[in-house]
Amino acid sequence: MHQPKAEIIAVGTELLLGQIANTNAQWISQQLALYGINIYHHTVVGDNLNRVVGAFSDAHSRSDIIIVTGGLGPTEDDLTREAFQQLSKLDMVEHKPSMDKIELFFREHKVVMTPNNRRQARVFTDSIVLDNKVGMAPGMIVSYDNRKWVFLPGVPREMMSLVTNDVLPYLLQLVGNKAIIKSEVLRFIGIGESILEHEIKDIIHGQSNPTIAPLATDSGVIIRLTARADSSEDAIRLIEESKQEILSKIGNFFYGTEQQTLEQQIVDKLRVSNKRLALAESLTGGMATSKLVSVSGASDVLRGGIVCYDPKVKEGVLGVSSKTIAAFGTVSEECAIEMATNVCLVLDADIGISFTGVAGPNESEGKPVGMVYIAVCTRDGHQQVEEFRFQGDRDTIRNRAVLKGLEILFNLLKS
């Protein structure tokens, strides 16, 4: 299939009510655009059989590849299969591996399976059944009347997993995509998007292959490099050249590529240097520790953490001196340093990091909302503490504090 026309149909009344935005269509479009497959329409239609059949029929008349999200679940509102059957007259059968999985789920959760759950295991005969590794309803690819119909669950996590593992490889083979596209994401922390863009302005404007696309995210700024070439080697070389040019300007702020996270890098660097980490968290309340625990293998390097939300816990469990708290308050350089030093001792770690501050909405101990101290202390005597003033609401302040703490840890470990 050369230069096929593709389109995306989302089925779900919740989209027409505006309860959610159609981010599924956006994400799928991004993936396909990267591989040169053109999308010509997005459609949203509600959970109404006639209208879904209508949308499917329109799509069938104009597109070669039709990707449908949603409407595969267990309830009577989930009508995607019925609508496609009405259009195609294809038969459905119960897919035993999917049904086994559904039954297992209910057994393990000790919940009685209601009969409507069987609906999810029905697939069209001769379809390619896509195993849903993070949910219940399987995906399907159906060849019908020279079109390829791809059916995916509407839950974003499930849809993304199926697109990445099954649908994209299938479509790339189908369209015989021979231009090689390679893409790499560079991740930066400690530098804002506008300054980053300013620093590499000449590089961005001086070339078009690879494309250089900066984007601000919740965990720092990323740059996506996308190169096209006739061979994999050429594409990789083009990306590598641009990457080196960019890093020569802003390499100080670089921390990783692709899906690498700051917490992953920290865990890796701790493992290499054979150091154990412990955390003492007040306003962040366990969020920093939880981020590190999200890294598979964190157990090798992470002792644990103490959430000393109550001042009495700071004293009683962490052993922050009552004199320090009386003289400087819990939101102070002095308290932060004692927290970091003591958590090292209490949890038998090599490096301790502490967070104390005012998340809001009200000021505390006469300190303003957003004031945060982060300290890092090591068993061999290194001590550092910094004061920050973060803007935003309670959650934003806590998130920014955690990100800044991870940045400080990373910079310490890479030096």
Next chain:
Amino acid sequence: MHQPKAEIIAVGTELLLGQIANTNAQWISQQLALYGINIYHHTVVGDNLNRVVGAFSDAHSRSDIIIVTGGLGPTEDDLTREAFQQLSKLDMVEHKPSMDKIELFFREHKVVMTPNNRRQARVFTDSIVLDNKVGMAPGMIVSYDNRKWVFLPGVPREMMSLVTNDVLPYLLQLVGNKAIIKSEVLRFIGIGESILEHEIKDIIHGQSNPTIAPLATDSGVIIRLTARADSSEDAIRLIEESKQEILSKIGNFFYGTEQQTLEQQIVDKLRVSNKRLALAESLTGGMATSKLVSVSGASDVLRGGIVCYDPKVKEGVLGVSSKTIAAFGTVSEECAIEMATNVCLVLDADIGISFTGVAGPNESEGKPVGMVYIAVCTRDGHQQVEEFRFQGDRDTIRNRAVLKGLEILFNLLKS
């Protein structure tokens, strides 16, 4: 126009490339839903004349009100007017007030106006021209062949301003809407979407006012009730009646309304009963504590937590007996109970909750990925522990464990 069919068409290739999500359609849908105007389709089409004409023609054949966003700007890619002209054969004229405004803008900004900017001032004869107070291109409402066509710029700020000030008042008058709309969200935990629907199937099918719309979310299932009536009192009464009927069936799983979170409810109930909470987290790594800290005012009832990720921390800081760990492992009922009991003592709390389990990706101590124990112990001797088998990747398992733990806490506190 009574009970008209409405739809929304977004024009712009950037949407089909996934550079942005169609949040305009979401927002407009929310506004219209609130006033009982039903949207039956969302469509996105790129900046291509034939395809835009095709999308307009489809819409014209099935809807009474068609709202178009985007494609009104100054560049040659902006084809919305041309496409509608091709469909309707209506004439366009230059709208003098709009042209004056555009010229003024360029004079004030001391920029030479390129001729293509005149394109933005063209309007259909006999259309209602909507003054764009935050941008250049005016909006338009065109009556054609018994349909109402509403043309709006794609920039969200401009679109929202026009919808709020001009389009909504126009449409409400058009549909003769005098009805008052009230809506309430009910939140449930511990019951899946399919079982919930099964339980209240008769209620859902037995009535249409209020509408009853269940939706699965990351923090349980919600039901949105939306009632229409001639007076505010009547709408509230209709919602209250449905709510009571629903709660009589599944009230056990109800935890709050509107934006109330489970963690908020837990903090409130702890405050009312004057109890202090402490957490011991292994696989969840501080995530449960952090959720509770996200509630403003948590400091009144939350002592803190210990993230005992390393077995040595379970022993050393929490005082879990080495015999227990040797005999049953850290992923066991016995360890969970000791963690919950001891964290109460160590942090001087009234209630302790613990999480221990295998987040994956690999099994641990011979226990499978997803096996999790959650225990709750109180100072006055209450003890409970449950085993779970959660599905999914590392993050999903951790998230589900935290949600389940909050559910257990809530159920304990409400009883």
